[in-house]
Amino acid sequence: MNGKKREDNVIVETIARIMAPFIQLFALYVIIHGTGGPGGGFQGGVVFASAFILYVIAFDLSGGRKRFPESANIFFSSFGLYIYAGIGLLSILFTAGAAQYLNYGFIPFTSHFEENRALGMDIVEIGIGITVMAVTASIFFDLAGKKEEDEKKEEEEPR
């Protein structure tokens, strides 16, 4: 992009626009079925972030930042970790200190101890997915923005 205006490619943009929601849907599928099938929070989060990366590659960085603003990015990257740690804390709170940290069975989602453990794992996977998605997107945006910034600085400096 050194002084040149980037070319708009209709095919690339259209395909990216069509694919992005399907990638996100697949990521949600991987996260939600993380306890039953292969996959889980880490994988699903990275797949979700790849939708943002595809959008930035096909369009531009500022458009991608508009879709996923910095404030939301910071919020989500810590929110997933809060969910995880909060579930662990809930198991202490619901038993008034009798159960250990991260012992999901004692959180009364249902009446069955084992079902509670399964549901606790589901929520933990969702928390992992949110954090991984936000952090991966954040790192990508930072690296891409750094390159653009350097190029802008080079242009401004007189040779």
Add this chain to the structure above:
Amino acid sequence: MNKLEVAALVPIILLCGLFVYVAEDIPVFGDPNAAPIRYVEIFSIDSDEEGELLEQQIVPQKLTRGLVERGFPPPSRLEKVPGPPGEWNAFIAKDEAHYAREEKYYFIRREKGKLKVYRYAFVVRWIEKGLQETAVPNMVTYGLADYRGYDTLGETTVIFTAGVSVILLLRRRSRL
């Protein structure tokens, strides 16, 4: 060193001392009766005569036959568990299949005229009892999110820390 640095150093050292003191007071991770650390029951013998043989550190014939019938290696040696009476550890011999050393393998307990035979094996318990204990069919997931939940919490924290580090290093054009 100026006055401010010394004044900062004192609370830091005090805080370190407090952390060490608190960490010493916290019990070690996991209790010995937690699900993954217990043993798996194999079978039980109804009569109590074998108990007398066990008291004399002799491996009863009935026990060996029952284990071999079920496809387990025969026990070679017995040892009394220190503490409550009526509990023994059984060892399998050196050079048994898949085991290069002598291994503590069985746990025998006397209960109301019965001898219950258990097997020590974390992996076996993980495979056989995991679905029953957590209602999740995926072996990897209940390992990752339940039995080793602390580990995964730490991994997620590592990823979060990496993201924050990249923000601090590269994003200098604006505030956070």
